[in-house]
Amino acid sequence: MSLKGYILRRTIYIVPIMLAITLMNFTLINISPGDPVLVRLGLIKCETPECYNAAYNKEAIEMGLLDNSLYTVPWFERYIDFVNDLLHFDLGKSWSYTQAGEGIPISKIIGDHAVYTVVLNLLSFVLSLLLSTAIGVVSATRQNSFWDRTLTVAMLLGYSMPLFWLAKLLMLVSYYLFNFTGVANKSAFNKPLILNPMFYKFLILPTLSLTLGGLVFMARLIRSQLLEILRQDYITTAKSKGLDRRAVIYKHAFRNGLLPIVTIIGNSLPGLLSGSVMVESVFGWPGLGTIFLEAAFMRDYPMMMATNTIFPFLFLIARLLTDITYVFIDPRIKY
Amino acid sequence: MATVDKKAVEEEGPILDETTLKEIESMKGAGQWSIVWRRLKKDTMGMVGLYIVTFLILMAIVSWFLLMYDKWLFNNVALTRDPDNPYSLANLYVDFWLPGMKEPIILFQHPEWQFADQVKLPPSIEHPFGTDKNGRDMFSRVFFGATISMALGFIGQMTTVIIGTILGSLSGYYGGLFDDILQRIVELLYSMPGFILLVFVIVLFENTNIPGGRYAVVVIFFSLISWGGTALIVRSNFFSLKQQDFVEAEKALGAADMRIIFRHILPNSLAPLIIIITLGIAGTIFTFAALAFYGFGDPNVVSWGDDLNRWQNDLMTYPWMPMFPALMIFFTVLGFNLLGDALRDALDPRLKD
Numbered sequence: 237m238s239l240k241g242y243i244l245r246r247t248i249y250i251v252p253i254m255l256a257i258t259l260m261n262f263t264l265i266n267i268s269p270g271d272p273v274l275v276r277l278g279l280i281k282c283e284t285p286e287c288y289n290a291a292y293n294k295e296a297i298e299m300g301l302l303d304n305s306l307y308t309v310p311w312f313e314r315y316i317d318f319v320n321d322l323l324h325f326d327l328g329k330s331w332s333y334t335q336a337g338e339g340i341p342i343s344k345i346i347g348d349h350a351v352y353t354v355v356l357n358l359l360s361f362v363l364s365l366l367l368s369t370a371i372g373v374v375s376a377t378r379q380n381s382f383w384d385r386t387l388t389v390a391m392l393l394g395y396s397m398p399l400f401w402l403a404k405l406l407m408l409v410s411y412y413l414f415n416f417t418g419v420a421n422k423s424a425f426n427k428p429l430i431l432n433p434m435f436y437k438f439l440i441l442p443t444l445s446l447t448l449g450g451l452v453f454m455a456r457l458i459r460s461q462l463l464e465i466l467r468q469d470y471i472t473t474a475k476s477k478g479l480d481r482r483a484v485i486y487k488h489a490f491r492n493g494l495l496p497i498v499t500i501i502g503n504s505l506p507g508l509l510s511g512s513v514m515v516e517s518v519f520g521w522p523g524l525g526t527i528f529l530e531a532a533f534m535r536d537y538p539m540m541m542a543t544n545t546i547f548p549f550l551f552l553i554a555r556l557l558t559d560i561t562y563v564f565i566d567p568r569i570k571y
Numbered sequence: 572m573a574t575v576d577k578k579a580v581e582e583e584g585p586i587l588d589e590t591t592l593k594e595i596e597s598m599k600g601a602g603q604w605s606i607v608w609r610r611l612k613k614d615t616m617g618m619v620g621l622y623i624v625t626f627l628i629l630m631a632i633v634s635w636f637l638l639m640y641d642k643w644l645f646n647n648v649a650l651t652r653d654p655d656n657p658y659s660l661a662n663l664y665v666d667f668w669l670p671g672m673k674e675p676i677i678l679f680q681h682p683e684w685q686f687a688d689q690v691k692l693p694p695s696i697e698h699p700f701g702t703d704k705n706g707r708d709m710f711s712r713v714f715f716g717a718t719i720s721m722a723l724g725f726i727g728q729m730t731t732v733i734i735g736t737i738l739g740s741l742s743g744y745y746g747g748l749f750d751d752i753l754q755r756i757v758e759l760l761y762s763m764p765g766f767i768l769l770v771f772v773i774v775l776f777e778n779t780n781i782p783g784g785r786y787a788v789v790v791i792f793f794s795l796i797s798w799g800g801t802a803l804i805v806r807s808n809f810f811s812l813k814q815q816d817f818v819e820a821e822k823a824l825g826a827a828d829m830r831i832i833f834r835h836i837l838p839n840s841l842a843p844l845i846i847i848i849t850l851g852i853a854g855t856i857f858t859f860a861a862l863a864f865y866g867f868g869d870p871n872v873v874s875w876g877d878d879l880n881r882w883q884n885d886l887m888t889y890p891w892m893p894m895f896p897a898l899m900i901f902f903t904v905l906g907f908n909l910l911g912d913a914l915r916d917a918l919d920p921r922l923k924d
Binding site: 253256257260261264265268269270392393395396397398399400401404407408411417506507509510513514517528529532533535540543544547548551552555 | 616755758759761762763764765766767768770771772774775776778779780853857860861864865866867879883886887890893897900901904905908909
């Protein structure tokens, strides 16, 4: 099968998975205890039960739980409605983010904030990939040297450090050294972002934390992967041919080690997204992660549903991209 | 006629050097576990991990017993209750008393008791880890917090591994439709970032009334979400083991499927399970601490993660309040990671670099 056919097939395969994920989330919300209408109503002031009932019914109809003649709408009809809205990029209205008494449409909120998450994640992903490759190569080629031991211990310590605490410690260090905590304030997000120096200033610490978080994970794996390959016979052959050390490592060892490394990186992507939720929240970075955690605190069901649809979608796209890179790395793989 | 020059062979000496020979000699007749233990003992980092883990487990057990004993003492032995002294009516300290002793020995300040005159004290001899904003001794909180933090890690990981093992072994042994369905479910669970899914589920179900409070909900959903990895590893192990001769022999003898699975194949795939458990406990403790850090724990419980959540914003002004719980989490995760890595090398030397 051709590459195009493979990509098409994989892209289409995302659809049933996304359907299953949304169905799972939807079911979880539906079977959870508590009445979402009561959550939505909050502390409404009513003197008579009639007034309260009217408010309750109005809210329930607006949320789509009751139809106009006050009958309960079955859950599968609501799910079909949800999917239908999703296909039109309509994710409903937020409960907690309001403007003039009306909920702000979620697609607008997510559209405004997704760029921060994407910038942060892409930047730290590329940085941690480059740095961990460098560290992996240094420690694998000079096994048991001073640098290898130091780096291995440092990686182990970093690996055992909870990411949120690493972010907090970075904040503390930066506070003592530069009197700068890195907690984002409004001036950082004045548009246009590209020309805003404050944006870059406040981007430094979150990127650094997330990079370190991914780095310690990947560098260990790259090191052990390279060590395994350096023991192979063809490396000995290449060395005994009198090839340059650099050529042996980068042309023979590294290219063959890339495939398992790419697999590992593809599997570590959900960890990166989880990590970005943690780091964003510590630094008040207004990305999707912060929005998700705030929505979770406010029990903002539509918002949680929306973020829980976006995150797996981002992850599935990223995994699709890693799978496609296989083809370019390994010429033996044919689809 | 070609003859072997016997003298030359004798002069060359044994092919292996003496230490290796001794090692081989000492391994003779030793069981698998004693060999593993010997390999582990040689691994310095692994032994450091083992010491840390043993210390922490002992600490968790001792603190649990002390707190229970103190509760019992306070409720049943009216030693300290002096009606003229109102302070003696409250359980201010964790004490230790044995029959025959006149006065109980005061060991710790009670972790939940607040002293209004001892607020925000930096570390000193009286309070080695300082006191928090409510006047509770941080040393006592950290010591008695070990119980919940460690127990949650153990229970969460063990439940996960048990679910994963059962499902993985059934699907690996029988294959077919069950295996297909299981694979799809694992794929589904793995396409969600775990932490996000966990927060989502816990927010929805945190008000469920089940014994054990919020942490019971956390443990249940954690194990329902994260059994996939164990199931996949056990399944692949079963695929390779069920073709072996000893399974054929069992079948020929007429053994029941369950007997073959749980008495014969499963013990043979114990090594990866031990590694999963050890490394997994580190991950579980980290996940629960992260949940507590972001406010999805139980604030009424004495645990490291919840203390960390409570004082996280005081890091700049009163660094000792969040620092010590965080250090304990760090050491626990470090210890289990070191031990897990060493165990992996000891159980399967092929994986060693």
